[in-house]
Amino acid sequence: MRTSQYHLVTRKETPQDAEIISHQLMIRAGMVRKIGAGLYTWSPLGFRVLRKVEAIIREEMNASGALEMLMPAVQPKELWEETGRIEDFGGQLLAMTDRAERDYFFGPTHEEVMTEFVRDEVTSYKQLPINFYQIQTKFRDEIRPRFGVMRSREFIMKDAYSFHLTAESLEETYRLMEQTYTKILSRMGLKFRCVLADSGAIGGSGSQEFHVIADSGEDAIMYSDDGDYAANIEKCEAVSLLSARAEPENELTEVATPDQKTIEQVTEFLGVNADQMVKTLLVEGVEGPVALVVRGDHHLSEVKAAHLSEVATPLRFLDDKEVQELAGCDVGSIGVKDLNCPIIVDLTVANMSDFICGANKEGYHLTGVNWQRDAEFQQQADIREAQAGDPSPDGQGILKQARGIEVGHIFQLGDKYSKAMNAVVLDENGRSQALQMGCYGMGVSRLVAAAIEQSHDDNGIIWPSALAPFQVALLPMNYQKSVQVKRTADELYEKLTKAGYEVILDDRKVRPGFMLSDFELLGIPHQVIIGDRSLDEGFVEYRHRQKMEKQKIEHAKIFDFLTQHTNL
RNA sequence: CGGGGUAUAGCGCAGCCUGGUAGCGCAACUGCUUUGGGAGCAGUGGGUCGGGAGUUCGAAUCUCUCUACCCCGACCA
Incomplete structure (x- = not known):
């Protein structure tokens, strides 16, 4: 891609209403633009990152054996009456009415629609276990949307729903999803933690959340300094700090x-x-x-x-x-x-x-x-919040506290929805059994913000390689005037593009300082600076967004160098 | 939903108190100069002053009303 044919709109000034760094940087880099409270337009640049996140999730979900499909965003109110969840969700449900005065909700999640699908299409134990998922826009009428796409009203989520004949089978898929989420977040290069969680309005017996670790996170998570125990503070067991009651000594x-x-x-x-x-x-x-x-x-x-x-x-x-x-x-x-x-x-x-x-x-x-x-x-x-310094509930080590951004949540729902909606299959003996169900959510748009929250510096975003909108930025100094700079940049651009790299060549007529700071803001991992100064000596300069030290590479070797230093 | 605040060009803001030609910086556009760290000069375009009603000869400015947005709180994947 050449910048002259792309859409880059960056800002030097920090937007006034953006509080956290990821929101500020997303606006400054021109990734998103607010259209209303908690409603955002994704520019081509931001959308590229969103697609990267989606692609990784899709690949790993497919690898786990889950099947992608698509459900409607608009759901008839009757479905929600079957499970009685309208009250649980309260004002968060965006309601709408069509011309015939029929009532609908814009889906905040899809347990009802999914269960409706399965009760008609899955009738035999031989079709089980099965795991369906979709990547789709959701709407939750948050009381107070904030932090940009981190807590928006309309957002993109991957939601999966698995169905089983037995609790054991559910447990197995649940563990598989735990592993899949671990793979997804690892591939994205994020520091994260899987913790025990309260299951809130979704319900069910057991659930775990995946948190990207960041000081700006809205959730507190507790973890053992010497063991595997980790839980959201809402769920974290707070043990008694006194093993037995002492005899009274003082007078009242x-x-x-x-x-x-x-x-x-x-x-x-x-x-x-x-x-x-x-x-x-x-x-x-x-x-x-x-x-x-x-x-x-x-x-x-x-x-x-x-x-x-x-x-x-x-x-x-x-x-x-x-x-x-x-x-x-x-x-x-x-x-x-x-x-x-x-x-x-x-x-x-x-x-x-x-x-x-x-x-x-x-x-x-x-x-x-x-x-x-x-x-x-x-x-x-147990009615108190656990606090740092408490003994870990599993007896291994002492609890510590960290802040996290919830990007994933997996639940074992059991038969909560299948019973309410009468989703049953026939088992080996021809007997009707309520389906066991699991559900697995992951916040696609929130992950984009979470990645920035975890990886940035004073000059801008530092994309993990897997999420960067472009892998390589070619930054020619004086492209419009210098014949050798233009030729070198164009040749390298052609070669890298043909080899399958996602390259952006900045052929705008802008001053060098402007160009360099723009790409620091955009956070492209591999940057090649092409200028007369080093070309005269047969070199180009390379720098990685994370380290920023310039490295002289022989002009003839830069292609091989990039091949070795990128993941492609 | 309670409390506080804001609304004027794409972005950030002044003007309002004391009614009378709608302004500044950034961004954009044109030209010249400049070209390895967010350039300089000259010029240009861009506004239903959030909407409606009222007061007035005259309203961005005063009054009423509606709406949207932001912050704090309670709530929440």
């Missing part, structure tokens, strides 16, 4: 803590550590309010709390007025003694003794509080 004492409301204020005021205190949080329960208690230095996991059967979903904290009615004080002085509602404590809290909590009396706290003697709890459960 009421102390005045005027105007001390937060844990931080109270610990400072009393001269104690936060791990001697407990936090009592009041939430709406299924039948009246429920108290959730975690240690002072711990955070409540809202995801875990919402999973408790006693707690109403979605999780809602009581407001100031409700707190006042129940505890007789404001939020800063709630405690576990004589609290008139069920109390659910975290595993660590269950083993605490001589602890400090609010006195349910404005401006007072209790010290030397002990379970059984002074207060009772109804249930203990």
